[in-house]
Amino acid sequence: MISKAARRTKLRWLVGVAAIALLAPACGGDDDSSSGSSSDEPVTLTVNVFGGDGFGYDNLVKQYEQQHPNITVDYNVVTDDYDNEFRPQLIQQLDAGSGAGDVVAIEEQGVGQMMSMDDAWVDLSDYGLDSRESDYPAWKWDLGHTNDGKLAGLGTDVGGMAMCYRTDLFKQAGLPTNRDQVAAMWQDWDGFTQTAQKFVDSGVDAAFIDSPNQIYNIRLVQEAGNGDGTSYFDRENNYILADSPAVKTAFDYVLQLNDMGAIGKFQNWTDEWNVAMEAGGFATMGCPAWMAGVIESTSGKQNAGNWDMAPVPGVSGNWGGSWLAVPAQSDHPEEAAALADFLTEPSSQLAAYKAISVFPSSPEAQQNPAVADSKNAYFNDAPVGQIISDSITSFQPVYYGELHSAVRAAVEDVLYGVVEGTYSDDEAWDAFVSAGQEVVDTSG
């Protein structure tokens, strides 16, 4: 039995709700998608990215919030380790159906895996975003689609590839420090090997290269791109590492450099690698566009002028590059899609480049003089735009299967084991193959 007072309260509630429901559509929002959504109620969108410096969205996010007063953007740089932390966590969140945020970043080497989870993503073409196709090169556009053909991801940046080197260490070793001369020294891989030998022979107390990982990947991507475009998996997702000539070539090259003593005992993204970057523990390292930002912030102001940049041997290369996607679990897919659209527009890519040196994937942005002619002051005014553009122009995309990231993490451990001395050269290849096999066997 409801009392009179309670009934009255109930009525008040009904009236109130009805009023809001009637008035809401009238307060039309300023967003350009279909009406009917209560576009004035405050919405918080979570953007989760990774990387040593994030994606450079701090100012863009503020700008977006100003343009859309009802939207608050929570922009998080979750971790700098994509392979071992961001990716597994994102997968867990997607599986769990919650916790993933409204806009998430997907990195290139994990994109195969992500795109195989068709149901996890919002189809961005539902919000008209297939119109963005003209902003991207075909391979970047295609990789943003799920196996079902859904448009899940919009490209953000590409890595490209350059070789960053320490001028102070090169000087100590008696090597030229001028970047044109350096580029001439290592136009091809033989030249690089000779340079490594000279450095090692000079007796400078530093490693020539930071770690095996990058040099291996640079070589691998070039070889694979020049070959049939596959590395660990073929296009039917069969595990072909053991038979891949590209992999073997890159692998052998690492062993060759290691036998020379040229490779440093640092693993990417570990504490000691970070410390060595600042303290001059190694002389060269692979440098996709976004790595420049990492080097700058890790090495600090005290090392300005000690770093410079030259093209890699063989010029072409690409490490990384990402997409932004909207998980299907988002409570605000429409707003999230609009935000993802905004953050990936060529003008936003340009802004991100200016912020943290991540190279745009849209040709329109790449050709903008601000990018094409850009120089990086920290790297002695190196013509970054030029170097990276060149590396991408000659880049041939490689197919990454669903398990590529996991296999990569496991086999690169073996590479590191070789450098450490845990594996002899004879044992190394078998260990390498079986490490990858192990991942394939244990994966669900």
Added chain:
Amino acid sequence: MSTVTSRTRADAASEPADRRPTRRLRPRRNRSGAGVHVWDATPLTRIAIGATIILSIFPLYWMIVVASRDASAATTFPPPMTPGGNLGDNVSTAINDDSSNLVKGLINSFIVSGTVAFSVVVISTLAGFAFAKLRFKGSTVLLAIILLTMAVPLQHIGIVPLYIMMIELGWVNTLQAVILPFLVNGFGIFLMRQYTIQAVPDELVEAARIDGASTLRIYWNIVLPAVRPGIAVLGLLTFMQNWNEFLWPLIALSPDNPTVQVAIQQLTTGNYSADYSMIFTGTLLSILPLLIVFIAFGKQIVGGIMEGGVKA
């Protein structure tokens, strides 16, 4: 009669023979130790103890040294041995760093560990009372089950289904997900059972029963006040233990809603991953609450551990 001395000194003369008549076969639980021991601390003992203390404290001291300097402190040789003056700056930077959510982690840990400690105390005093003072069918079996549950590290063995459960319940990344599994704590029941047996005389319970008191009244008015020291110890130990839980919170929570252990783990991968002075500042902040608790309640904690040891 000579007395026992350690091997290096013949200190026989220092121990009066009149010790013997006062000796008890079952010595009192006398924490100050007076009258129970006869060994003097020899120089060797003092050295051993001194070394132990230095080793115990050194890593903490190193943490403070690096946290109060800057990033280069961890990479220069010889390592600096004195604290610098940077601690204040580092603390404010660490607190404001949003890649690690340190403050959120601290707050969450307080909530979680506090709730767990409180709940475990309630559950343990209730069950401890029942096992100690009430006789009921199956009590031996149930007690044995509890003993068995103490043997199983639930968060490791059951981690897969616990995670699946949390997903199904929609509780991933919530605080209840990291509170509830930790309430299964058999040790607390054992401890409270011991305390209750000792601290609450059977006669008191009987008398209350005769007066018509219900079980709940007996619990509330007689048992609880009597076992208060035990409650304090259990609460403190449980709080401290839960503060240090890492595996399950790592799985069940996401980085933007961490407990403190997860938050400092993120320090090593976030914005300041290369800056050890920041990382150590964070770790220092994560230890501070426990240290404060320890300094404030140290005596009870030591006493509690010793009680637990004797009863084991």
Added chain:
Amino acid sequence: MVDLKASPYLLVSPYFILFLIFGAFPLGFTLWVSLHDWQLAGDKEWIGLDNYQFLLTNERFRMTVVNTIGMFVLATVPQLLLALMVANALNKRFRGRLLIRLGVLIPMVTSVVAVAIVFSQIYGTKYGMVNWFLGNFGVDPIDWRKTSLASWVAISSMVDWRWTGYNAIIYLAAMQAIPRVLYEAATVDGASSRRQFWHITVPQLKPVIIFTVFISTIGGLTLFAEPMMFNSGRLDGGTTGQFQTVAMYIVQAFRERNNYGLAAAAAWLLFALIVVIALANYLVVNRIRESR
């Protein structure tokens, strides 16, 4: 007086309800999951004991078991021996007993992840203090992460550091309960301090030793935070898995490989391992006999 009311059962029910939901059920469910090919999304296929068969014949998993046992031994045996000796030292008379006891307990109060981070830095190859210290004596820098033994020693030292003081206090309490008459009699018979320690103190401490061995066993076999932070928060336990523990394998299996069935099977094997080792420990420690 037998209390016939239902109240005892009510009093213990909170614990048992929680235990059923968060203890017994997960244990059973782990077993169930381990018998399937289980991912979160998609079909769960019954595969019987395949996961177990895979694990028991898999070299990598076997290595994690060996690692786990190795680290457990290095983390438990020295620690408890040291604890006995420290307790013995603390059992003497000197001033400031409470303060010393607190000092010895401080390691226990530190955050487990904090300790792991600090120690990992101290054990750094190029920039760690341990190598610097050893370098002063002409020892080449040791790569603490490279070999099994070095990494086990480093990680175990973290555990030893944390728990020695705690166990020492427990032993101390039990030591104080030993009747002095035993020592008196022994001295009369001319037994040395050392003999008395090993033949009176230790046997009298047997129940407590069993207890601490048991607790340390569980902690040692489930090591997770320390080995993980030792490699910058990664789960692979080093380049060849030389310090990957079973707990890390379990988490890697479902978190990174998305293979819940395999993870569950590994968890049950860990359980079996704990039972076996705990029993073995009991049998060993039980053989401490009072002599003479």
